[in-house]
């Protein structure tokens with residue numbers, strides 16, 4: 001039994017996720033409400049949200065259409081299973097999503113989070129190859145610095161050391177591509193960096209080592225978010241697609257962050273003009289209001305699995321809360337809000353202003369790189385000697401005290417404001433960050 005050395009306070013019981021619990025509880029920051037671009041603390045002090053919550057509140061907070069839809073839905077149909085029973089909103093939402101996905105990716109599987117969408121996608125990829133009579137294709141390829149949530153599938157294909165190292169041998173038969181982050185050649189790039197497409201060729205080496213007949217799928221984030229906004233080099237995703245095509249490997253884009261306008265289009269796949277076989281999504285699907293994830297699957301993959309099934313159930317997979325009525329209502333109202341306000345185009349139109357503003361931080365203190373795409377930015381700081389992450393954490397605390405919510409990962413500031421952000425709010429983000437960086441050691 002661990003000894004209880006600390007006196008219990010009312011913050012003790014909640015074991016906070018991905019949080020330095022002791023540090024946080026010694027100096028807690030709580031928000032009490034949110035609206036539009038702002039959170040508000042207990043004294044109703046506004047905090048400008050430069051991170052759309054956690055990359056998810058793309059339409060801004062407390063949007064009336066979404067709030068009302070959820071309110072109405074809970075009174076009308078609070079819950080219905082999706083196992084062998086249906087409710088109309090689930091079908092309607094799947095149809096709406098499939099209108100936004102790249103052509104052909106029009107079969108939608110629902111789950112409750114990004115992590116579940118990743119594990120679902122990996123299982124679908126394995127089931128597809130088995131259905132084609134190629135059960136030897138079980139190997140999954142992820143990428144260094146990739147983040148695919150926290151399920152065992154996701155951390156296995158993921159490439160973040162700390163997320164993997166305490167959790168046993170993970171899935172067997174997983175390999176990793178090298179990451180594409182290259183400050184020597186690409187620092188201060190605007191949009192896609194020029195150098196690094198050839199890193200996709202490392203997939204050829206992995207294929208040669210294991211033989212194509214053993215490889216099921218490659219999964220990458222088109223833009224890696226959680227490890228600090230790594231934008232794909234020009235030509236890189238195209239090259240991955242070509243190699244996957246050549247060897248019959250499924251390509252999965254994890255778009256949990258990049259979907260729903262973040263990069264100025266519905267999906268990064270559409271923005272880059274590269275069509276994967278499977279897309280995972282979550283976050284912006286319900287504007288962060290009700291947990292929901294989804295997997296968009298090429299109909300050829302779906303058809304193959306259904307046609308090969310030797311039992312009435314074709315895929316032995318699903319969740320109690322798959323297509324939960326509240327999530328479906330929230331999802332439909334969210335997609336309606338995006339369409340009514342043309343928010344994906346708005347993000348695209350603002351992206352030049354965003355780029356100029358963010359790159360004005362190039363000469364700010366401690367900054368060693370600035371990168372951007374759509375309404376995403378990464379501002380990389382020089383780590384303190386022997387104390388990695390401390391500078392960024394201090395920047396986070398100081399920004400928050402000054403009424404600005406940023407996100408930090410390692411020594412990188414990652415920004416992803418709601419797509420309703422105004423130009424003067426972008427200016428304020430940049431001015432505050434510059435000033436904070438000038439003050440912290």
Ligand SMILES: Cc1ncc(COP(=O)(O)O)c(C=O)c1O
Pocket residue numbers: 112113114115116118147148149150221225226254255256257282283
């Ligand atoms: C690319 C990517 N995949 C998966 C996830 C996991 O999503 P969740 O936290 O909803 O499980 C995240 C979360 O940030 C993500 O960025």
